[in-house]
Each structure stands twice: as C-alpha cells, then as structure tokens.
Amino acid sequence: MKKRLLFIICFVFLLTGCDVDYNITINNDEVFDEKIVLSFPKSNMRQNDLLIYQQNKTPISVIPDETKFYNSEIVNSNSSYDLVYTYEHDIDSVKSAYFIYNCYPQMSIVNNDEEVVINSGDGFACFKGDDGLKADSVKINITTELNVINNNADEVVGNVYTWYINDSNYQNKTVEITLEKAFQIEDVLPQSEASYLTFIIVAVIVLVALIIILFVKHKAKKNNNI
16 A cells, blocks of 8 residues: 555656755754645646545655654645645654655665765656656755765755756766764863863862861971970
8 A cells, every 4th residue: 555655646746847855854863854745736647536646644654554644734835735745754764764765775874883874876767657647847956054074965955955867867866975983072172161170179188288288287397296
C-alpha cells in the first residue's frame, strides 16, 4: 500500500505538471526538519482531488510497518494548490526517511564524532516515470547553521544550499554536503575568565600558606618565651 501511495502521488504530479521543492533544515547535528512541497497548477488540478492524497497518510520512513506519519496540509496559493508534507526527524529516522529514500535509493547519511556527511548517490528516481512523463522542476534545499566543510550545491545563498534537478541531469545528479558538528561549549569558560579564576585560586593558596606560616612562627615564639 505504501509503494502504491507513492506511485499514485508521483503519477499525478508527473501527469499534470508539478514543481517539487524538497527542503531539509538541519538545526543542529541531531534535528532534521523535512518539508516537501508539491505545487500543482490550478488549471490542471482541483483542490478536492488533492484531499484524497492528503487523507492517505504517508509513513515517515521506508521501514516496513512504520507507525509514524508525515503531517500534511493543502495550501491554496495564488496560482497553485500546494500539497505539503512535514516532519521533524532525528538522526536515526532521517536515515530511512520515506521521500528521501524513494527518490534517492542510494542515499547515505553518516554521523560520526566530528561530521555529518550526506551523499545521495547517483540518479534521482522520482523525476521521470516509466511511461516517460516528467516533473516540471525539482529543487532541493538544505538549510543549516552548522559550518559547511564542503558541498557540490548549484547555488548557495546565505545558509541555504540548493540543487536543481532537470531533464538533462536527473540520471546522475548527486547531492553532497559535509557539515561540522556543533560541539557544546557553553560550559567552557572563556580564556579571560579562566585566567581570572586561576589568579584567584593561586591568591587564595598563597594567602592560606602565609596564614599558616605566621601561625606556626607565632606559636614557636610563644613556646620559646615559655
């Protein structure tokens, strides 16, 4: 049923003409906000027709018998009806995300101690149907505040990395990006504060040592007087 649902959705947007925006926001190295927007021209699609696809829940992953589903809504814009799917993944669930792995079956997401490495592999499987019908356009956006070590994006604007998929490149179009993990440094004192704290500790030690020395001398003097 899950494969059938994807086929129906893909067939409809391929048949009517559709602009596809795939967006993933990486807020940190553990949270991945996924948003897929399928925009159908109002001249080719009725809003009520899209309700059928919205009401058929779409699983968040390709794992058999997945029990969690994407949030979905229909947005009525000026010239199109937008079928929108959203979900907030963690690092485990995004590795098997439903839309990612149906469109990029060779997708690899590696999360190690220092980096998050995303590599789609070759071939965008959702651009063209077996009968030759094609999507109008596909745009992939990765938005991140993390430091990007390297990428092969077609366009970079601020912290948004964009790839464009079309009829001439979909068979070998790859998405590659390496992100430096966000280390938690809130508990590490700045150098100036650390130096100040060290000075205070040393001063206290010296003061205590002086007090002990004075006490010992005073007691020794007292004993000598006796």
